Amino acid sequence: SQQGEEDPQALSIQEGENATMNCSYKTSINNLQWYRQNSGRGLVHLILIRSNEREKHSGRLRVTLDTSKKSSSLLITASRAADTASYFCATETSGTYKYIFGTGTRLKVLA
Amino acid sequence: EAGVVQSPRYKIIEKKQPVAFWCNPISGHNTLYWYRQNLGQGPELLIRYENEEAVDDSQLPKDRFSAERLKGVDSTLKIQPAELGDSAVYLCASSSGLATDGTDTQYFGPGTRLTVL
Numbered sequence: 001s002q003q004g005e006e007d008p009q010a011l012s013i014q015e016g017e018n019a020t021m022n023c024s025y026k027t028s029i030n031n032l033q034w035y036r037q038n039s040g041r042g043l044v045h046l047i048l049i050r051s052n053e054r055e056k057h058s059g060r061l062r063v064t065l066d067t068s069k070k071s072s073s074l075l076i077t078a079s080r081a082a083d084t085a086s087y088f089c090a091t092e093t094s095g096t097y098k099y100i101f102g103t104g105t106r107l108k109v110l111a
Numbered sequence: 112e113a114g115v116v117q118s119p120r121y122k123i124i125e126k127k128q129p130v131a132f133w134c135n136p137i138s139g140h141n142t143l144y145w146y147r148q149n150l151g152q153g154p155e156l157l158i159r160y161e162n163e164e165a166v167d168d169s170q171l172p173k174d175r176f177s178a179e180r181l182k183g184v185d186s187t188l189k190i191q192p193a194e195l196g197d198s199a200v201y202l203c204a205s206s207s208g209l210a211t212d213g214t215d216t217q218y219f220g221p222g223t224r225l226t227v228l
Contacts, residue, residue, distance in 0.1 A: 004153070030213045043154070043202065043219035050214070088153045092213045097142075098167060099217065101153030 004089045004102025012108040019076040021105040023089030024069075030094035032065060034074050037104070038085035046074075046087075051094075081111045113137070115220035117203050123226045129191035132223045136185070136205030143180060144217065145188050146202040154202055160186065161208060190225075198227045 007022045023032070034046045047058045049065045049072065056063045062075040076083055086106050090099040116135040124130050136143050141162050146154035157176065159167040162183035171178065175194070180186040190197055200222040206215035 033216075042221045043204075045216045045218070048214055048216070090153075094213065096167075097159065097213050097215075098156055101155070103151075104153050 004091055004100065006087070006089060006102045006105040008105060009103070010106045010108070012110065013079060015079060015081055015109055015111050017079055019079050019083070019107055019109070021074050021087055021107070023072045023074070023102050025072075025089070025091050025102075026070065027091075027093060029067075029091040031092050032063075032072050033090045033092070033099065034061075034063060034072075035088045035090060035101075036085045037088065043088075076107075079107075079109045081109050083107060084109045115203055115205055115218055117201075117220035117223055119223055120221060121224050121226075123228065124193055125228050126195055127192040129189065130193050130225060131187055131189045132201050132203075132225075134186045134188070134203030134220060136203070137218055139207070140205035140218075141183070141208030142206045142215065143186050144204040144206075145178060145186070146204065148200045148202055148222070150199070157188070193225075193227045195227050198225055200224050 004023045004025045013019055031050045033048045035043050036046055037043045047063050049056045049063050060077045065072045086104045088104045089102045092099050118133050143160040145157040148154040156170050158171045158178050160180045163180050178188045202219055202222045204217040204219045206217045
C-alpha cells in the first residue's frame with residue numbers, strides 16, 4: 001500500500017524555473033525522505049527531514065514538512081535539464097524502519 | 112566504492128516458469144531490502160534483512176516468493192512459479208543499519224526488469 005501521494009503527477013517546466021512538488025501522507029511519521037529516479041542512475045536519495053524539523057536545504061533543494069497537515073514539499077530552484085526525473089517521497093513510521101514510498105511526480109525540464 | 116549490484120538487469124520468462132534475482136549490497140551494509148516497483152508507481156517493500164535475519168517479510172507473497180541472505184552479504188529473491196502480474200522492476204537496496212532512529216539512507220541498485228509473458 002502507498003502511504004504518500006505526490007502532487008502533481010507530472011510537471012513540465014523550462015530550464016531555469018523553479019519546480020515544486022508536494023507529498024501528502026496518512027499516518028504519523030518519524031522522518032520523510034525524498035528520492036529521485038531516472039533511467040540512468042536508478043533511485044537516489046536526495047534529502048531527509050525529521051518529524052521535528054520544519055525545513056531543510058541541500059544545494060538547490062529545499063524541503064518543508066508540516067506534520068499538522070501531514071504534508072511535505074520539495075522545491076528545486078533554477079532547474080536544469082538534468083533534473084528531469086521522477087521524484088518520490090518516502091515516509092518512515094517511528095520504530096518500523098519501513099519506508100513507504102509515494103506514487104511519484106514526473107518532472108520534465110525543457111532546455 | 113562500488114554501489115549495489117544486481118543481476119540480471121532484464122529477464123523475460125513465460126508464466127509458470129521460475130526466476131531468480133541476485134543482489135550484492137554495498138560492502139559493510141548490514142541492512143538489505145527488496146522492493147517491487149510497478150509501472151508508474153513507487154517501490155513497495157517486499158522484505159528487509161538485518162544481517163542474515165529477515166526482520167520484515169510481511170509484504171512478501173510467501174506462496175510463490177522466497178528470499179535468502181546467506182552469510183548476511185548477498186541475497187537472492189526467487190519467484191516460483193511466475194505469474195503475469197509479477198511483471199515489474201525488482202529493486203535491491205542496502206543501508207548501513209547504524210542509525211537507531213530510522214534515518215538510514217538507502218542506496219538502491221539499478222533493478223531487474225522482469226517481463227512475464
